[in-house]
Amino acid sequence: MNRLNFIELKELSFGYTSNKTIIKRLNLKISKDEVTSIVGSNGSGKTTLGKLMMGILKPTIGGVYILDEDVSQMSLALVGSKIGYLFQNPEKHFFTNTLEEELGFILKFKDVNELSIQQQIDELIEIFELNHLRKSSPLLLSQGEKQRLAIATILINKPEYLILDEPTTGLDIERKRELLNQLNQLREEGIGMTVISHDQFIIEELSQRVIKIHRGEIIDDQRN
Numbered sequence: 001m002n003r004l005n006f007i008e009l010k011e012l013s014f015g016y017t018s019n020k021t022i023i024k025r026l027n028l029k030i031s032k033d034e035v036t037s038i039v040g041s042n043g044s045g046k047t048t049l050g051k052l053m054m055g056i057l058k059p060t061i062g063g064v065y066i067l068d069e070d071v072s073q074m075s076l077a078l079v080g081s082k083i084g085y086l087f088q089n090p091e092k093h094f095f096t097n098t099l100e101e102e103l104g105f106i107l108k109f110k111d112v113n114e115l116s117i118q119q120q121i122d123e124l125i126e127i128f129e130l131n132h133l134r135k136s137s138p139l140l141l142s143q144g145e146k147q148r149l150a151i152a153t154i155l156i157n158k159p160e161y162l163i164l165d166e167p168t169t170g171l172d173i174e175r176k177r178e179l180l181n182q183l184n185q186l187r188e189e190g191i192g193m194t195v196i197s198h199d200q201f202i203i204e205e206l207s208q209r210v211i212k213i214h215r216g217e218i219i220d221d222q223r224n
């Protein structure tokens with residue numbers, strides 16, 4: 001397997017305040033060819049790590065590199081064109097009145113014509129089985145529908161890689177299976193993924209590599 005490093009962390013350290021280090025000198029290479037799960041107990045630093053990987057948070061020491069490019073030198077929009085980030089709370093993604101508007105929003109700011117916007121919206125609505133909800137308010141959807149819409153809004157930007165923070169929160173086993181199928185389909189299309197999760201089902205079914213974090217340090221790194 002070609003394990004080209006997609007994301008690399010070098011001596012990465014971070015604290016929200018100067019007196020408490022949350023991420024401690026992490027060194028890690030993440031390949032696009034396998035799904036990587038990041039696991040660990042509450043408060044171990046998983047979400048913080050995900051936000052550092054996206055450049056949403058800035059390291060105190062060390063750095064994050066996407067395909068050898070220093071994330072601190074990249075705009076959030078540029079990082080966002082390469083990596084789609086699913087927030088722990090999918091509602092953080094929504095700010096329009098209907099599901100269709102939500103999906104088309106980003107494309108309106110790019111040089112994309114109306115017909116192409118509509119085609120891309122229709123395609124994602126089909127994949128994520130949201131057709132009956134086109135005119136619904138994103139905030140009124142069920143948890144599973146919100147997760148699917150949030151992932152669809154990320155995919156419309158055509159990222160090469162996804163970082164998914166707790167993608168199965170609030171989903172029953174049937175909805176988890178549906179999401180798993182959709183994520184596996186994306187993998188087959190060549191989209192890489194890191195999944196931050198407590199959910200044993202999604203970790204076991206989706207990932208080939210499991211990294212365990214404890215108090216901001218890697219304490220285990222296993223491949224299936």
Ligand SMILES: Nc1ncnc2c1ncn2[C@@H]1O[C@H](COP(=O)(O)OP(=O)(O)OP(=O)(O)O)[C@@H](O)[C@H]1O
Pocket residue numbers: 016017022040041042043044045046047048049
């Ligand atoms: N904005 C913030 N300001 C200050 N401290 C924070 C902030 N966000 C998180 N923390 C602290 O950083 C530590 C790591 O939090 P983080 O959310 O990264 O953990 P986590 O492993 O994702 O937890 P969980 O599994 O509960 O989501 C915790 O002690 C948390 O209280």
